[in-house]
Amino acid sequence: MKYDLIRKLRKANKLTLVELGEKTGYTPSFLSQIERGLKEPSLEAMRKIANALDTTVIALLEDDNTSTAERANENGAYAIIRSNNRRKFTIDDIPGYELITPQTADSSQKYAMYGLISTLKPNEWSNKQLIRHAFEECCYIIRGKMKAFIGDESCLLSTGDSFYIKGFVPHNYLNVGDEDLVILAFQSKM
Template structure:
């Protein structure tokens, strides 16, 4: 995990610098301390899902931008070669089903533990999303509306 943290931290730092933001200003923009962000950028701390969502939003990239390899990607993603991501203190597991995140569509499989939620607060972003419930049931809130989806149900919405 340390190598993954270092690679992610390097990507965050390089992108932040390329956008002309210093560490202190960027930390303030995402609501974190400069020391925390410094630890993340050096691979010494693993950001929570919410922190990484704030970082990706502030840098205007998809969250998986920080998690993909730089090597050339195939159009096929084999089941045993999926990028899997788990965050500390999170009840979510993400699997990237797309070869990368440089296209207009990303496919992500999310596993949510029973009774867990995806995040503590909504984080709107550009684009569209669809959700398909493969097993169990879930509640999803979009704006002020709350929906209950059961196995086989799907929902589409503007993010």
């Protein structure tokens, strides 16, 4: 994650640390520590900061703030992302995420959804804890077996199965198989 990107986006949005704090519920001191790379924010903190800065967590987690698209037309009608040019990133110290849709950290180009491929090792969780977010999510299991914890329920899913989650529903996934679990996920944007 590029911490200075948060500072750049905050300034581009003409927000002080105090104003960003009011939008996120975090103290200016905490936000300043994040911007300077002294504090590692949780995924929930990243979501609040991203929302306040009119961007996405994925954009903040990328190695740089440019689009992953190899080629796109000027009005954004299409974009091509080659398999060897996908952005790889980590969420909650869990590696294995690859972005398959174009993404920019700034607001110059708006995309309605983002997609990613997640690869989890056996006995690995998708997040450190149950998460909830405003956007809706659809997942397809490309390979492997998982136990999905959705709201107050859990279910076993395997290769070829898919599921859909409305916004704000707490969820988490565990690879319960003996091989890597590969999930294709698409999420709406606010």
